[in-house]
Amino acid sequence: xxxxxxxPQFLPWLGYLDKIDQADTFIMLDTVQFKKNExxxxxxxxxxxxxxxxxxxxxxxxxxxxxEVLINPTASWKTQHLRALDMHYARAPYRDLYLSExxxxxxxxxxxxxxxxxxxxxxxxxxxxxxxxxxxxxxxxARDEPTDRLIDLxxxxxxxxxxxxxxxxxxxxxxxxxxxxxxxxxxxFHHPIYRQMYEPFEPNMSSLDLLLMQGPDxxxxxxxxxxxxxxxxxx
Numbered sequence: 001x002x003x004x005x006x007x008p009q010f011l012p013w014l015g016y017l018d019k020i021d022q023a024d025t026f027i028m029l030d031t032v033q034f035k036k037n038e039x040x041x042x043x044x045x046x047x048x049x050x051x052x053x054x055x056x057x058x059x060x061x062x063x064x065x066x067x068e069v070l071i072n073p074t075a076s077w078k079t080q081h082l083r084a085l086d087m088h089y090a091r092a093p094y095r096d097l098y099l100s101e102x103x104x105x106x107x108x109x110x111x112x113x114x115x116x117x118x119x120x121x122x123x124x125x126x127x128x129x130x131x132x133x134x135x136x137x138x139x140x141x142a143r144d145e146p147t148d149r150l151i152d153l154x155x156x157x158x159x160x161x162x163x164x165x166x167x168x169x170x171x172x173x174x175x176x177x178x179x180x181x182x183x184x185x186x187x188x189f190h191h192p193i194y195r196q197m198y199e200p201f202e203p204n205m206s207s208l209d210l211l212l213m214q215g216p217d218x219x220x221x222x223x224x225x226x227x228x229x230x231x232x233x234x235x
Contacts, residue, residue: 002185003159005029005137005150007066008117010056011043011124011206015189018222019165020121021130022187025157028121030067030114031137031149034060041069041113043206046196047088051205054081058113067114067138078106085208092197094215098127102208124207128219147173151180163187190225 004023008030009016020026034040042055057072071077082103089095105123110116122134135157142152150172154162161183164172168186178184191203194210210218 001025001157001159002161002163003027003154003157004163004187005153006165007032007035007040008114008121008136009039009043010041010113010117011054011120011208012039013043013204014191014207014210014222015165015187016121017124017128017130017207018189018226019163019187020125020132020134021128021219021223023132023163025159026132026134027140027153027157028114028118028134028136029149029153030118031065031142034058034064034066034069034113036060040066040117044204045084045088046198046202046205046209047084048198051202052084052088054084054206056113056116066117067112069113071110071113071116073111082106089197089212092212094212097215098208098211101127124211127211128207128222129216130219146171147177151177151182154180154182161185192221192225194221 001024002022003025004019005027006016006019006029008028041058042053044051045054055077057075057077059070059072085099089099102123105119118136125132137153140153140156142149142156150162159182163185165187174184192210193201194213196202196209196213210221214221
């Protein structure tokens with residue numbers, strides 16, 4: 001049984017969904033430190049001028065865990081995001097099919113960033129048709145040290161394989177992890193190229209971009225970029 005583990009991101013990019021789709025179980029790592037100016041409270045959408053950030057303003061203190069970070073209640077980020085999506089995807093083929101659902105998600109009374117991120121991830125995988133079950137690290141007992149934490153989470157769900165991102169060597173002790181008996185695999189992601197609202201093609205947008213352009217065919221396009229051996233190399 002293959003498990004993938006990653007911090008909850010806001011409207012994550014295609015590589016994130018690809019990892020979930022290749023796993024039998026996905027765990028959102030909401031128990032680690034929040035990282036400012038990364039992908040936990042922002043992502044990018046396509047515009048006529050290239051791209052722009054959709055940022056969720058937060059009230060964050062250094063050292064806080066992701067599940068502790070609060071959204072700034074005085075900022076008008078919901079209105080700004082929805083206006084940008086309406087404007088830049090006005091002619092997207094599947095705009096009407098998905099944006100009304102996303103608008104309903106936005107308008108819920110969010111207070112914690114992790115709850116919002118989990119909701120956007122769940123909404124995206126449902127819209128794509130990905131069936132991998134999703135859990136949160138807060139559901140399990142795990143040690144704090146990064147490699148020990150991954151070992152504990154893998155054992156908690158009965159994993160025999162761990163699908164890691166390309167940067168695994170920067171955050172884990174590979175020999176110690178491998179000695180735990182869980183096979184370590186590295187995700188190799190090849191970004192699909194597809195027709196966007198504007199040219200030239202800009203990679204690494206939120207997964208929302210492909211969804212609004214290709215609708216029910218988005219998942220097959222994402223899967224098509226994998227090689228016959230599932231684009232994985234054993235470490």
